[in-house]
Structure formats: structure tokens, C-alpha cells
Amino acid sequence: MKDLSKKSFKKLLFNSTLVISIFSLLSCKKDYITYYNKVNKIDSTYRLANNPKQAIKEYRELFNEYDPKNQDRIEEFATYITLADQYHEDFGGKKSLYQLISLIAPYGEDYKKYLPLFNKYGIDKASVEQKITEWKQGLDKKLVDSFRIALIRDQEGRPLDTALTRKNLEKNANFLIWTFKNHGFPTPQKIGWFPMPTFITHMVESKKHYPFIKEKLLEYVKSGDCSPRDYARMEDTYLGSHKKITLYGFNMVPVKDTAQINRNRKSLGIPSMKHSSKIRKDFSKKLKNDNNNIITE
Numbered sequence: 001m002k003d004l005s006k007k008s009f010k011k012l013l014f015n016s017t018l019v020i021s022i023f024s025l026l027s028c029k030k031d032y033i034t035y036y037n038k039v040n041k042i043d044s045t046y047r048l049a050n051n052p053k054q055a056i057k058e059y060r061e062l063f064n065e066y067d068p069k070n071q072d073r074i075e076e077f078a079t080y081i082t083l084a085d086q087y088h089e090d091f092g093g094k095k096s097l098y099q100l101i102s103l104i105a106p107y108g109e110d111y112k113k114y115l116p117l118f119n120k121y122g123i124d125k126a127s128v129e130q131k132i133t134e135w136k137q138g139l140d141k142k143l144v145d146s147f148r149i150a151l152i153r154d155q156e157g158r159p160l161d162t163a164l165t166r167k168n169l170e171k172n173a174n175f176l177i178w179t180f181k182n183h184g185f186p187t188p189q190k191i192g193w194f195p196m197p198t199f200i201t202h203m204v205e206s207k208k209h210y211p212f213i214k215e216k217l218l219e220y221v222k223s224g225d226c227s228p229r230d231y232a233r234m235e236d237t238y239l240g241s242h243k244k245i246t247l248y249g250f251n252m253v254p255v256k257d258t259a260q261i262n263r264n265r266k267s268l269g270i271p272s273m274k275h276s277s278k279i280r281k282d283f284s285k286k287l288k289n290d291n292n293n294i295i296t297e
Contacts, residue, residue, distance in 0.1 A: 029223070030065075030066055030224070031222050032066070032069075032221070032222060032223060032224030032269070033221065033222055033228065033267070033268060033269040034269075035062070035066045035069070035224065035269070036071075036228055036268070036269025036270070037266060037269045038058075038062050039062070039069075039071070039074060039076045039269075040074075040269070040270075040271045040272075040275065041058075042055050042058045042059055042062065042076070043055075043074055043076065043079075043271070043275070043279075044275060045058065046079070046083070047275075047278060047279070047282065048275070048278065052083050052086075052087065053087060053089075055079075055080075055083060056080065056083050056084050056087060056089050056091075059076065059079075059080035059083075060080070060084075060089075060091070063077070063080065066224075067224075068080075068099065068103070069103070069224060070100070070103040070104065071227065072227070072229075073279050073280070073283045074271075074279060077096075077099070077100055077103060078100055078103075078104070078114070081096055081097065081100060081117070082117065085117060085120070093121060094121055094122065094123065097117070097118060097121055097123055098123075098131065100114070101118075101128055101131045101132065102131070102135065102189070103189075105131070105132045105135040105136075105189075106135075106188035106189065106192045106193045107188070107193055108193065111128055111129075111132065115128070135189075136192075139190070139191070139192065140183070140190065140191075143179070143183060143186070143190065143191055144191050144192060146175065147186060147191050147194055150171075150172050150175055150176075150199070151194070151195065151199065153168045153171060153172060154168065154169075154172055154198075154199055154202060156168055165205075166205070169202060169203075169205050169206055170206060170208070170209070172199070172202070172203075173203055173206040173208070173209035173210075173213065174209070176199075176200075176203065176209075176213060177209060177212065177213065177216075180216050184220075184225065185217075185220040185223075185225035185226050187225050196227075196230055197227075197229075197230045197233055197234075200213070200217065200230060200231075200234050201233055201234045201237045203234065204234060204237050204238035204241070210238065214234070214235065214238075217230075217231050217234070218231060221268060221269075228268040228269045228270050229250075229270055231268065232247070232248035232250050232265070232268055232270055233248075233250045233251075235247060235248070236248050236249070236250040236251040236253075237250075237251060239251070239253075240252065240253050246261070247261070247264045248261065248264055248265055248268070248270065249261045249265070249273055255273070258273060261273060
């Protein structure tokens with residue numbers, strides 16, 4: 001009986017330790033809103049304060065703490081690598097470059113603008129394209145096809161056939177919720193490039209499902225899966241059409257209190273309105289330069 005009690009105690013102790021360990025891991029999950037705000041601060045250091053060396057140092061510290069994203073327009077991970085290479089700083093070499101390839105793989109021929117950098121570190125075009133091919137082959141083809149069908153359904157009937165639009169909307173809302181439950185948020189790494197901002201913004205038209213979708217998307221912003229900008233656009237679309245107000249400055253409602261809007265943006269990890277304007281201008285300029293220097297090799 002004493003031996004049995006000891007075994008029972010040891011088993012209980014083991015199970016308790018396991019539960020505590022799992023709880024600790026879950027409680028230590030990274031909040032990517034903090035990450036986004038740190039990116040915005042570092043981007044300001046580089047873009048507005050013109051201090052690239054300090055930006056490199058801060059980005060290195062950030063990417064040691066968080067798995068990098070490479071957000072549209074800011075492109076923080078690519079910026080870090082490019083700046084580090086320019087100033088002869090260590091950025092992790094091939095390991096980081098392959099990580100960058102995985103982040104840009106969903107975006108068609110976007111990789112071509114980085115080919116000179118890849119080549120410099122011994123990764124030729126064929127190797128890059130092989131990595132992208134491997135990524136494509138790893139996608140869940142059924143899920144990808146389902147989203148293609150959902151996108152076609154999303155556009156059917158707009159803007160004149162309101163009955164068909166409502167019917168399709170509810171089908172897509174149910175499909176999106178099913179995706180959340182079975183696959184998590186449909187990131188580009190899971191389904192490739194997809195016009196997610198338009199798709200999720202249309203969810204505001206579902207009286208039945210929008211509150212749940214909004215709640216889940218905020219969770220995915222925090223986990224780093226959903227873009228905070230996409231979430232903000234969706235919420236502003238809803239508020240603009242129902243209450244004629246804007247929280248984040250993404251709809252056509254005039255902004256009355258810029259300071260409050262910037263605080264709201266920070267609560268999601270979105271750059272301030274002034275910072276965003278600078279990012280847009282730089283992005284447009286960069287896009288023109290990239291189009292004028294298309295790599296044909």
C-alpha cells in the first residue's frame with residue numbers, strides 16, 4: 001500500500017508539473033502587437049531619424065525575441081537584412097536569407113528584386129525558385145481551392161443582386177469560421193496571396209457572424225497571424241457605415257482628433273498617421289524604381 005501511494009504521488013506530481021509547464025508555455029506566448037509597435041519605433045529610427053545603424057541593432061534584438069514578419073510596405077525583415085548587408089553587419093547569413101524567402105514566397109515574383117542580395121551570399125535564382133516550389137507543394141491544395149471558390153462567390157452579385165450577395169456572404173462567413181476552427185487564420189503562408197483585406201471587410205455585412213469574426217481576428221492580430229491594418233480597416237468600415245465614425249483613420253470619415261486616432265492605432269500596432277503617410281510615399285517611390293529596374297535574368 002505504501003509503494004502504491006508513492007507511485008500515485010509520483011504520478012500526481014508528474015501530471016501537475018506537466019500542467020504547470022504547459023500553462024507556462026501558453027502564458028508566455030508572444031503578443032505581436034508589442035512586436036508591431038517595436039517595428040514602428042525602429043522604422044522611425046531608420047526612416048524618419050535617418051539612423052540606420054541604430055535601426056540594425058534594434059532590429060537584431062527584436063528578431064532574437066520574435067519570429068520576424070515582413071509586413072506589406074514596411075518590410076521590416078527585408079529592410080533589416082538589406083541595411084545590415086549595406087553596413088557590413090552580421091544578419092545571420094544564409095539562414096536569415098532562406099527565412100526571408102519563406103516570407104516572400106506567397107507574393108509571386110517579388111523575390112526577383114532580392115536576387116542580387118541572394119546571389120551575393122551564394123544563393124542563385126534556381127535555388128530560390130526551388131525553395132518557393134517546395135513551399136507551394138506544401139500548401140493544403142483543398143484549402144487553397146476553397147478560398148479561390150470563396151473569392152469568386154464573394155464577388156458574385158455585387159453590387160446589384162443584393163439577395164445573391166447576402167446569400168454568398170453568409171456562406172463565406174461560415175466558411176471563414178470553419179477555417180478558424182480547423183486551420184487557424186488563413187495566412188499567406190497557408191493559402192498563398194489572397195485579397196484578405198477586401199474579403200474580411202465584407203464580413204461586416206453579416207449581422208449574425210461579424211461580432212464573432214471580429215473577436216477572433218483581434219486574437220489573430222495578437223498572435224501575429226492577421227495584419228493589424230486589415231483588422232482596423234474592417235472595423236472602420238463597420239463603424240463608418242453604422243455610426244459614421246472612424247477609430248483608426250481608414251475610412252472616408254473625417255478625422256477630428258488625430259492624437260486619439262494615433263493612440264487607437266498604437267493599441268493595434270499600426271504606425272501613426274504621419275508615419276503611415278511617409279511609409280506610403282516611400283513605398284510608391286520604391287515601386288516606381290523597382291518597375292524601372294526589372295530583373296530579367
